[in-house]
Amino acid sequence: MSQTASDAYEVAILKMDVEGKDSDRFSRIVNHAVERFREVLKHENKLRVTIQTLDGPHLVPGAGAYSPLDFLELGFAEKTERNLPFLIAVTEVDLSAKGAAYTLAYTSPVTNVAITSTRRLEPSFWGDEADDDVVADRLSKLLLFAFGKLVNLATSTDPANAMHAVSDVDDLDASRTLREDQWETMRTQLPREAHDMRTSRNFAWFFAKQIARNVPEIGKAIANANPLTLMFKLPTMIAAALSVIVVLLFSAETWDVANAMTIGQAVLFSAVSIGAALFLLYRAFALEAVVSRQGYFTESMAVTMAATFLTLLLTILLLFAAFAFVMYVGVVSVFPPALMDNWPTTGEADSRLDHIKLSAFLAAMGVLAGSLGGRSDSKTIVRNVLFSNSSR
Template sequence: MKVDQLVGGDRYAVGVMRMEVEGRDSSAFENIVAKAVVALDQAFCREPRLTVRSMAFAGPHLTPGAGNYAPLDFLEIGLAEKIERDLPFLLIVTEVDLSSSSLAYTLALPSQLTNIAILSTRRLSPEFWGDRPDHDVAARRLTALMLHSFGHLVDLSHEVDRDNVMYSLEGVEDLDRMIELSDRQLDTIARVLPIEAREKSTRTHRVRFIARTLLGDAPAIMRAIRRANPLRLLSKMPTMLATALSVIVVLLFGAETWDVATAVSIPQIALFSVMCLAAAAFVLYRAFAFDALLSRDRRITQSSIVTTATTILCLLLTLLAMFVFFGALMYVVIISVFPHPLMESWPTNGAATTTLDHLKLSLFLAAMGVLAGSLGGRSDSRDLVRGVLFITEDT
């Protein structure tokens, strides 16, 4: 079944924003995008709920790194424009190469959490590969790439059929065949489109609106958290881990630290740990999250609430995983490395020899490590961390 056999109900806008950076061949770029927009509009012509809105964003001043541009720079611009232009979905098309953390190059980076996809036309033309220029071929490939990226925004999974628009493409030439959607995919789009659009907004009753959004979009938030994977996110923050471990080691060999084991209660340690986790999550959120944005008429949007909530929960779960890891590690170190006589004589408030004493000391060290690690974690790569949080995949 072809793409143009979609059917539907309410209307949702898919914005296509042309974002030219270097301006080397503006006419060719505009021509390719214009043709692709027409083809995308035709692909949606049997779906009354989907409309295509074409627009341009002139002159973003971005700096390339190692020849490529960071897609998250485009995403940050797109977040503001998506809210201001009231768009449920936004496809940003640029003419420059996009950097990738795992591939030699990337054609598109969809972000289901924000409903924004960044696409590059740089390698779509046969001219790039040494053949004759062909804007029609580039436009057809861009159309397929748009449909593929939009499929990710509405939670379609990859397919093994090379003719399907959701085929996990390996090279640019794969886009030439990717023109079809199955009946099952069309049913999925019809079912999830109102949910994935997250287009609601308000200027009043914000607390109630936030509560309703968090409850209604809880499955989408949980799905985004599973995709980001707190353990995977933790692996992208080596500076945070190193800082935390350094502070823990210093504290562990301080006699005063052992007084904590005998002087405080479990409720006090629990409260202290919660406060450290909350403070650390706030520090990392300010470092890595995109700011929650309001439109100029002060509307708060459903998508911004979902993005903010997912980011906070991802960071909090990452810190919780680090807290559990260091707590368990310190408990093992305490009972296996430190001799019993030292546990009796080192603390000034009495011996720290019981299992409960060791547990309290382990939790205290883990909490201090998390707090100190969050301060060091601000030096970790923003692009890597944000990539895990916000990017669905490298295409």
């Protein structure tokens, strides 16, 4: 099933009342905010805004705030089940943020899901008099900002623009609108960004077809995640890998294996080790593949899986290359030459080719052993890099 050109793209606002302390007021504020948001989106007649509800998800806060990633997983499952192109969840609880006290909006273009909170939009939270109209106005502007992120509108430097970064609540009190060229960009990108196709059969063929169709989107998601950045989000993996590599480097048996294996065997061993490491990390950090109760698999799920898989693959390849380079430099610069001649029982191992094979062997062992330790790295930190392009 796919969206036709004459249909409107649905933007679902999902009310997620977690603690239920004042549900009627929360619902009333969201309804008013959505009405204002709907009025703004009338500028683009191919958008239809609806309100849906998911009451009382059982989530546990940490350090006084809730993780946006918990809401993301719930929202992504609901988006798949309800067959929605875009979903913006609104909750009343405080959302945690990486490197900050809180976040107002967490957006994930690769899944087409955004999470927003009304908690800090309340004037009473900051010591002022409670005002439902102010909260609704701020929320409507936050919804527009979040939706703009989902359709990949560029951030603006103009404080009066809807896509200006939301550094604090006061930014939402300014008049925030979209320029005509931004509406045109949205209009152009909507068919591609909606990711609304789905199927209930021939999953493998559908998956391959959607990957080919969404190469630019997958590329943007990989660039946003930045494998080089992600590599440094895996300190436990790096530490575990280096500890194993150092021990193996000063083992005579390692030099025997590296000296005796052929180039083809070294390449095969490296490929198998990288594949095993990728499997372990993908299982640890990827979002679960979601299929609706009716058996539908969606385009957005295919894009998310591919982007996650390729980002982790590039990250592992970067780690493999880094380990191999460090080991090669270490071998040729500080390792005693006499041991290169005496340790191997199959012959001397002092040629450049021997050092390359040894470095590749050690790097392969490093990523394989490191992937076991890497599973202990923070799932929240890694998923933030993989699935989000902004946390405000």
